[in-house]
Amino acid sequence: MFNRPSIEEIQDATLAKPGSKIDLKEYPTHGKVFFADKAEAKRSLKEDALAIDELQERLYAEKSQSLLVVFQGIDTSGKDGTTKAVFSQTSPLGMRVHAFGKPSANELDRDYLWRIHRDMPRKGEITVFNRSHYEDVLVGRVRNLAPKDQIEERYEQINNFEKHLTQNGVTIIKLMLHISRETQGERLLERLEVPEKRWKFNPGDLEDRKLWDDYQDAYQLAVERCSTEYAPWYIVPSDSRARRKATAARLVRGALEKMDPKIPDPGYRPEQFDIG
Template structure:
């Protein structure tokens, strides 16, 4: 793992047992990066490195990487996926966006649909929102009883530990933006006709509960940042910083996993292509 990736992890990771406070983390922080244009170029190069590492992971076929992107509306989950994984071969990557549960999904436990979407061995899976919605919007909007919400933190930790013990490395990123930045991004969706479709009036309802969501996120970070699946709080007001940080950590994690091409039982010289 590069020194930069380790420095980012050290700064952004929520240590297990740590009491995370979002107000103590600057959503506009760019201290670990230099020039903006140079950083963007480096991020594009890292995206290609991720593709090469994913090719090895796919060939090895024995482990998986799950990347969880969680954040308020307009925090940049889609933009992160486009920037960090735009060079990665489509066969080895799956993206799953979790919306409101369907009638069938509601007939099962809340983790049922999540487990079904987890990446198979040899692939990278990306969750755009995730099972954490069930302790975020579920908590703020009271979609489940308080006692049920309380149970879910340890259930989620146990679920993720099971995934890790069965060969899935988990990276969790909370995209941390300010209320002012969210206002600008929501307004941009109203001002640009090509972005009108992205605007959801319900986003304004959630915005009225900003403080409640921030509290719910802090509880999530404090209760579900574990040794096997720690959270990283990524400053996301600056899109280029957000993308660069996540790209570097994803690449560093894949390098630490060190997937290998499998050995074959024959030698290339044994065959001739007619």
Template sequence: MDFVKRHIVSPGKTPHLKTVETDESGPFKDKDAAKQFTAETVDKIRDLQYRMFVEQKQSLLVVLQAPDAAGKDGLIRKVLGQMNPQGCRTYPFKVPSSSERAHDFLWRIHKATPAAGMVSVFNRSHYEDVLVVRVEDLVPKSVWSKRYDIINHFEEGLMERGTKILKFYLHISPEEQLSRFKKRLENPDKHWKLNVGDYAARDKWKDYREAYEEVLDKCSTRDAPWFVIPADHKWYRDASVASIVHDTLVKMDPQMPPVDVDLDEVRQLYERELNQQRG
């Protein structure tokens, strides 16, 4: 299955999220098959990420957006967080601080974008400023409506310097979300995730869906596409994102840099010291 073609939002072809399946299982016969595929794909991602880190020419930005309980943390833990932490950073964007609010909305975002050779994973992102602020009426429409173009120009600038951008919307059904809320309530280890505001947001499900659809319509571009990932099955969510990240890194084709030392000389020095230790 070509997960890229299956889930990419092509410019001019914005899906109506209400009609997009949330419980897809793809080519996998069962959960175990999907988990095996994910594990094998993560190994390949790790190798390609190492090559990119050593190459020091390209970078990758992965943006995650979703309703609460759709699995951003789980996806990071099982897939994206498996990359070598030496070359990968995760940034959870919460409610802006007073200092952050005193700057433009991209100020805190720009500081977290990846340097050459690095991967940045955004757990929520700059898109909160055309989602939450819109639905919760935190700023006037005259303000947030201009931000789509600002975001597109911002991402164009990142791409100009060699950053590839992947944006994932984890698409969960309201029924599955409520089921996961129930599991959180029943598990003391998950109580820290409970938030009354998350339940209140369910009353605005339609408003958030419309906000996401406009994001997909205005900000899924040819070079920085959005992907709508069915997320009711955690194993399918992980497998599809892993596949798309892997395919992207393959196309980026990071190369190991040429060796700038005399290998024969290094071998001779090694053999000399080894012989001295034996003697």
């Protein structure tokens, strides 16, 4: 063990404390305070991914609880890469990823939580949201996609919705992938320069980049108002890919360990049955 932080240490350092004022600028983006050594971050990720697989198998067998992991973060913050890394050892049998893009006409015909509710994990499953209902208080707020007073009401609506879910067997953790403006600039340039990454470049991302401060403010507000005891927000330093993945894996493993799923034993004995 070289400086590996415990799950509790990572939780404490990244948690947006429920009921407290949040200043995003106080949360590091580099992550070196958690994993001084990059190689150690990689080892930690690998071990946690294996542990997550084992916990997922127990969750699947138990079939009574479920886990929802929400990834939010500005463009290039690493939502896809983190999902792939954290669940690299996990069977696709018991997990799903839902990416929430611009709502379809069918989705816009309902309230903004309708499509979110529709894609909840089943009992025994892990679901990852790549973006989520938080977009409705992020891009929704920054781009004035709804009247101001409606946006203001959403934070409480989201808290009530998430409370309802957790009271009905869904464990929720929310990870904000936190990067610096400089890192985003480097990653956007990388997408343009590396031919295999060029398909990921979306000129529209530059429009959002011009609104960097507005987005940071919207994130800060969402995290501050919606980090709760039952559905906490964690702010994950994401400038370093290896450290970001390792930190996220610690948090997901921590949530699953707390759920402590158990393989059920129906109590059958071989002598009860004639296999023939």
